[in-house]
Amino acid sequence: MILTDREIEIALAKKQIIIEPAPNMKLALSSTTLDLTLSNAFAEWRAIPGMTVHPGSADYSYKDLLQMQNVLSQDTYTLNPQSFVLAWTKEEVMLPEASRIAARVEGKSSLARLGVGIHVTAPTIHSGFSGNIQLEMFNFGPHKIVLEAGMRVCQLIFEQTYGTPNKGYSGMFSGQTDQGLK
Numbered sequence: 001m002i003l004t005d006r007e008i009e010i011a012l013a014k015k016q017i018i019i020e021p022a023p024n025m026k027l028a029l030s031s032t033t034l035d036l037t038l039s040n041a042f043a044e045w046r047a048i049p050g051m052t053v054h055p056g057s058a059d060y061s062y063k064d065l066l067q068m069q070n071v072l073s074q075d076t077y078t079l080n081p082q083s084f085v086l087a088w089t090k091e092e093v094m095l096p097e098a099s100r101i102a103a104r105v106e107g108k109s110s111l112a113r114l115g116v117g118i119h120v121t122a123p124t125i126h127s128g129f130s131g132n133i134q135l136e137m138f139n140f141g142p143h144k145i146v147l148e149a150g151m152r153v154c155q156l157i158f159e160q161t162y163g164t165p166n167k168g169y170s171g172m173f174s175g176q177t178d179q180g181l182k
Contacts, residue, residue, distance in 0.1 A: 002158070004032055011099065016096065018095075033106070039149060040074055045084070079145045081141060088132040090150065103125035106119075117138045118153065
């Protein structure tokens with residue numbers, strides 16, 4: 001079941017959904033989504049000649065690849081056509097396991113119409129998640145797009161789960177944050 005604006009506000013008041021800093025509800029809340037804004041942290045992949053990544057290998061570690069990133073802290077970022085950047089939401093989102101709420105992050109149509117995608121294939125925000133949401137942004141369009149810290153960049157769709165999970169999210173991106181990048 002997708003939460004409506006009324007249920008989102010109730011869940012926020014009861015701390016079943018925690019978002020810090022709190023969004024401006026007049027601007028951020030729609031009938032079934034809540035907008036989040038862009039932080040000033042961006043990470044670009046450095047091209048390393050001859051480098052081949054084997055994500056299916058037992059030796060593969062995403063954390064080892066972090067050294068291949070140029071991490072930037074700036075108020076604007078120009079996303080060139082056919083370019084990819086990792087970015088984060090300004091807001092930290094917490095979905096306590098006991099709340100029985102999960103979410104999906106989706107792009108904004110205003111950016112999609114320019115050719116900007118917000119995630120490649122990872123929209124799920126698991127019950128038990130806590131952190132800034134990492135965005136996998138790609139410019140499919142023909143024009144340079146200037147991304148500005150603080151702009152509304154994505155929206156969350158909250159869903160009630162059928163039960164309480166045995167464990168919360170504990171994958172490799174558990175506790176991700178943009179704070180260490182600034």
